[in-house]
Each structure stands twice: as C-alpha cells, then as structure tokens.
Amino acid sequence: MTSIPHVPxxxxxxxxxxxxxxxxxxxxxxxxxxxxxMAVPALTxxxxxxxxxILWIGDIYSxxxxxxxxxxxxxxxxxGRKRLLIxxxxxxxxxxxxxxxxxxxxxxxxxxxxxxxxxxxxxxSTLSIIRNLFHDPIQxxxxxxIWSAGAMAGGAIGPLVGGALLEFFWWGSVFLINVPVIVxxxxxxxxxxxxxxxxxxxxxxxxxxxxxxxxxxxxxxAIKQAVGSGLGWPVLAGALIGLGSAWLFVRRQRGLKTPxxxxxxxxxxxxxxxxxxxxxxxxxxLGVLFFFSQxxxxxxxxxxxxxxxxxxxxxxxxxxxxxxxxxxxxKLGRGRAIAAGLxxxxxxxxxxxxxxxxxxxxxxxLSLAVIGLGTGLAMTLSTDAVVAAxxxxxxxxxxxxxxxxxxxxxxxxxxxxxxxxxxxYRARLEIPEGTSPETAAAMQDSLASAAGRLGDSNxxxxxxxxxxxxxxxxxASFIAAALLVMAAVLAARLIPSDTTKEDTxxxx
Numbered sequence: 192m193t194s195i196p197h198v199p200x201x202x203x204x205x206x207x208x209x210x211x212x213x214x215x216x217x218x219x220x221x222x223x224x225x226x227x228x229m230a231v232p233a234l235t236x237x238x239x240x241x242x243x244x245i246l247w248i249g250d251i252y253s254x255x256x257x258x259x260x261x262x263x264x265x266x267x268x269x270x271g272r273k274r275l276l277i278x279x280x281x282x283x284x285x286x287x288x289x290x291x292x293x294x295x296x297x298x299x300x301x302x303x304x305x306x307x308x309x310x311x312x313x314x315x316s317t318l319s320i321i322r323n324l325f326h327d328p329i330q331x332x333x334x335x336x337i338w339s340a341g342a343m344a345g346g347a348i349g350p351l352v353g354g355a356l357l358e359f360f361w362w363g364s365v366f367l368i369n370v371p372v373i374v375x376x377x378x379x380x381x382x383x384x385x386x387x388x389x390x391x392x393x394x395x396x397x398x399x400x401x402x403x404x405x406x407x408x409x410x411x412x413a414i415k416q417a418v419g420s421g422l423g424w425p426v427l428a429g430a431l432i433g434l435g436s437a438w439l440f441v442r443r444q445r446g447l448k449t450p451x452x453x454x455x456x457x458x459x460x461x462x463x464x465x466x467x468x469x470x471x472x473x474x475x476x477l478g479v480l481f482f483f484s485q486x487x488x489x490x491x492x493x494x495x496x497x498x499x500x501x502x503x504x505x506x507x508x509x510x511x512x513x514x515x516x517x518x519x520x521x522k523l524g525r526g527r528a529i530a531a532g533l534x535x536x537x538x539x540x541x542x543x544x545x546x547x548x549x550x551x552x553x554x555x556x557l558s559l560a561v562i563g564l565g566t567g568l569a570m571t572l573s574t575d576a577v578v579a580a581x582x583x584x585x586x587x588x589x590x591x592x593x594x595x596x597x598x599x600x601x602x603x604x605x606x607x608x609x610x611x612x613x614x615x616y617r618a619r620l621e622i623p624e625g626t627s628p629e630t631a632a633a634m635q636d637s638l639a640s641a642a643g644r645l646g647d648s649n650x651x652x653x654x655x656x657x658x659x660x661x662x663x664x665x666x667a668s669f670i671a672a673a674l675l676v677m678a679a680v681l682a683a684r685l686i687p688s689d690t691t692k693e694d695t696x697x698x699x
Contacts, residue, residue, distance in 0.1 A: 210324065213318070213321055214337060215372065217342045217345065219369060219376070223306060226366075227349075230362040231249075231484070233357055233361070247300050248303060251303045251307065254304075255408070256314065257407050259403075260311050260315055262399075263314075264319070272316040272386070275316050276312075276317070281373070286305040287366045288367065290305075291366040291367040320387070331575070332516070332517075332575050333513075336512060340510050340513050342570070351502065352365070354494070354498055358496045399447070402443065406436040407433070409432040409433040410432075411599070413430040440452075452592060460686070464684075465574075467596075468678055468686070469569075472573070472600070473597050473600030475537075475562075476604075478600075478603070478605055486660065501555070505559040505562055512568050515564075516568060516571050526687055527688040528572055529572045529679075532564075532569030533565065535565030536562050536564075536566040536569065537675035540562055541668070541669060542557070543555065544665040548661060565675075608671060615662060616660050616662070616663040620659040622634055623655075630652070638660040
C-alpha cells in the first residue's frame with residue numbers, strides 16, 4: 192500500500208495579515224538598535240558622554256538583548272509566544288519613555304539596558320510565531336524573507352528615522368517615536384495572533400539562564416575592552432568568566448532532559464554554518480554602520496536627515512532580497528546562495544572602504560546597495576535554515592538561537608569594529624605641539640568630542656581629526672570584508688546546496 196505523503200497546511204489570508212505584527216516588532220527592535228547613531232553628535236553636546244560611554248550607549252542594548260534571548264525563547268515556549276510578545280512590547284514602550292527623557296549619560300545607558308531586557312522578551316516570539324503560522328516550507332521561507340527584510344531594513348532605516356526626527360526635535364525623540372508603534376503592535380497582536388506554546392515544556396532551569404547571561408555579556412565586554420583599551424585585568428576577568436560560564440552552560444545542557452539550547456543541533460555542520468553566517472553577516476553590516484552615520488555627519492558635513500537619506504541604498508537593497516531569495520535558492524541551493532550573499536556583501540564592504548576616501552557620494556551609495564543585498568540574502572537564508580531545524584513545539588528555543596546570533600552579531604560588531612575604529616583613529620591622529628590640553632584631550636577622545644570642541648574655530652585641527660577618523664573607517668570596512676569572505680567559504684563547505692527539504696530533514 193502506497194503511503195500518502197504529508198502535505199503541510201497552507202497559510203491563508205489571516206496568517207499573512209497576522210505576519211504584520213512580528214514584522215512590526217522586529218523592525219522596531221532593529222530601528223531602536225541603530226536610530227541612536229544619528230543622535231550621537233546631539234546627545235554628546237547635551238550629555239557630554241566620554242568615548243567609552245558613547246560605545247556603551249550604542250551596544251549595551253544588544254549586549255543585554257543577546258544575553259537574555261536564550262532564556263526568553265524558552266520562556267516563550269512555556270508561557271505562550273503571544274503572551275510574552277504582548278508583555279515585552281508594553282515594557283519596551285515604558286523603557287522608551289525613560290530613555291527619551293534621560294538626564295545623564297549614565298541614566299541613558301541604564302535605560303538602554305532596560306530596552307534590551309524588554310526587547311529580549313519580544314524578539315524570540317517574532318520568529319517562533321512565524322514558525323507556527325506558516326507550516327509549508329515555501330511559504331515559511333517567504334515569510335522569513337519578509338521578516339529578515341524588516342530586520343535588515345529596520346537597522347538601515349533607523350538612521351533615516353533618527354535624522355528626520357533630529358531635524359525638528361531633540362535627541363530624545365528617537366526613543367519617543369517607539370510609543371505609537373508599540374500601541375499598534377499591542378492592538379493588532381491581541382486581535383490577530385493565535386497563542387502557541389510547547390505543551391510538554393518543563394520548568395526553566397534558572398542556573399542555565401544565569402550561565403547563558405554570564406557566558407555572553409562578560410565575554411563581549413572583554414573583547415570590547417581588549418580592542419579599545421588593550422589587555423588588562425578587566426579583560427582577563429571578563430574572558431575567564433565568559434568562557435568558564437559557556438563551558439558550564441554547555442555541560443549542563445547535555446545533562447538536562449529539556450535543555451534551554453539543544454547542543455546536539457550544533458553537531459550538524461549545516462546548522463552550525465547557518466548560525467555562523469547569520470552572526471557574521473549582521474556583524475559586518477551593523478558594525479560598520481554604527482560609525483558610518485557619524486562619518487557622514489562629522490566628516491562629510493551632512494545634516495542628520497541627509498545622512499539618513501545617504502544610507503537608503505542599503506535599506507532598498509535589503510528589501511529587494513524578498514524578490515530574489517527564491518530565485519537564488521532554486522538556482523544555487525541553500526549553501527551556495529548563502530555563500531554568494533556573504534561574498535557580495537564582502538565586495539560591497541571593500542568598495543565602501545575605498546570610496547570613503549573619495550570626494551563624491553556615488554561610489555558610497557553603490558557600495559551600500561551591494562552590502563545590503565548581499566548581507567540581506569545571507570541573513571534571510573541562514574535564519575530560515577536555523578528555524579526550520581526545530582519541530583514546532585521547540586520553535587521558541589530554535590528562534591532564540593537564531594536571534595541570539597543576530598544580536599551577538601550587532602553587539603560584537605559595535606564592540607569589535609567600533610573599538611577597533613576608535614583605536615585606529617587615535618593611533619592615526621597627530622596632534623600638533625602647542626595645542627591646548629583641553630583641545631588635545633577632546634581630539635584624542637573621539638571625533639564627536641573634537642567637533643564639539645573645535646567647531647569652526649580651527650579647521651586645520653578638525654581636518655586632521657576627520658582624516659584620522661576616515662582612515663579608521665576604511666580599515667574597519669576592509670577587516671569586515673575579509674571576515675565575510677571567510678564566512679562565505681565556511682558556508683559553501685558546511686551548508687548543503689541540494690534542497691531546503693534535505694537540510695530540514697537531516698536535522699530531525
């Protein structure tokens with residue numbers, strides 16, 4: 192007797208309309224990760240943060256988000272993905288208001304950490320909800336492509352939103368704009384989303400939750416400090432705490448009946464390759480973007496709005512991925528398509544490194560479009576590979592792995608490339624003898640501090656700082672390009688390129 196193959200149910204109109212909610216949520220979270228980039232000069236003038244505080248304002252959000260995603264993904268499987276999305280969205284709105292009216296750099300850093308905690312409760316639910324709305328692999332890939340476009344476009348459009356707001360309002364408006372979007376997510380989410388959870392989920396292992404945070408945050412801190420300030424006791428302590436906690440976390444997961452992270456998935460080369468590709472693509476894309484917004488304003492002299500407009504080619508290209516992802520998958524197969532996306536992204540980053548030193552914008556715009564297209568394609572397909580690996584009841588846990596890779600990519604990109612860019616800027620900067628100690632200290636601290644101190648009073652000194660900053664940006668772009676080439680080679684070797692179904696079935 193011939194068995195009838197199982198045909199997964201097709202998503203209908205309600206499911207596609209409901210997709211609006213997770214896309215709105217992930218786009219908002221991505222915007223919040225980058226919207227602050229344009230506000231750095233304005234908040235520097237208002238709050239006077241140090242260069243280290245500027246980095247913390249930028250990356251504490253992603254540090255906390257990445258540290259808590261594994262725990263929150265498992266919590267979503269247990270209490271319900273819709274419920275956690277609603278709770279997290281409400282908390283995100285409250286934290287946004289606190290950040291908008293922060294009176295000091297310290298309060299702003301703390302409020303960004305609260306935004307990270309709230310974001311960690313929202314993000315795992317977005318992908319796991321999609322996994323449970325779309326059971327057909329083709330429809331799911333298309334839905335995740337749209338979700339990825341929202342994440343990539345949100346990260347790229349953040350500077351444009353920030354620039355537009357800063358043309359008319361104070362820097363706190365870049366946080367206050369979150370509130371109406373949160374209201375829309377709450378209303379549509381309560382109306383459209385079905386509830387889903389893992390019926391067989393046990394209690395969350397609190398020790399594993401603690402270890403997952405201690406494995407990520409101290410290690411990223413150690414990398415950030417090592418690149419920015421050199422080796423020292425804080426670096427050694429952070430590295431030891433992070434690596435030790437990671438080892439204990441992995442060991443504990445192997446002994447748990449229901450682990451927070453299914454370590455066995457990482458034994459599958461396709462799964463590990465997809466996670467690595469996801470992390471590195473966003474590492475390069477947003478790691479460079481963090482300081483690129485400052486470059487456009489402080490070196491090129493663009494207003495915040497026009498600096499945001501100048502970054503639009505990356506946004507448009509990342510949205511175009513939705514139209515080409517199916518063709519790339521059918522023609523190349525998953526592994527080769529991810530590798531091709533990473534390689535294209537590397538070409539764009541290398542071109543950006545060259546064109547940043549040229550006087551005209553055209554080359555920069557084309558480079559950004561190539562970066563957006565390549566990294567967007569790689570991120571979409573690698574995210575789909577990770578999510579498809581798990582059965583529906585473990586969707587939250589699998590989604591948390593993918594999103595932890597995404598947020599780690601952001602945090603590491605800002606920490607490593609940002610700290611490296613700062614170190615290169617300071618190494619390249621030659622301050623003439625006779626410069627006042629106050630001016631020299633401002634120039635050595637950061638270009639933003641130098642511009643605030645010098646203004647139009649000493650164009651020669653400002654030009655020196657601008658050239659040093661541009662040099663740091665160029666080297667950081669070349670390093671990011673080299674990392675993407677390495678990731679492309681790994682993806683081509685580790686991730687199968689036959690069919691998406693084989694990748695999925697191999698994991699089960």
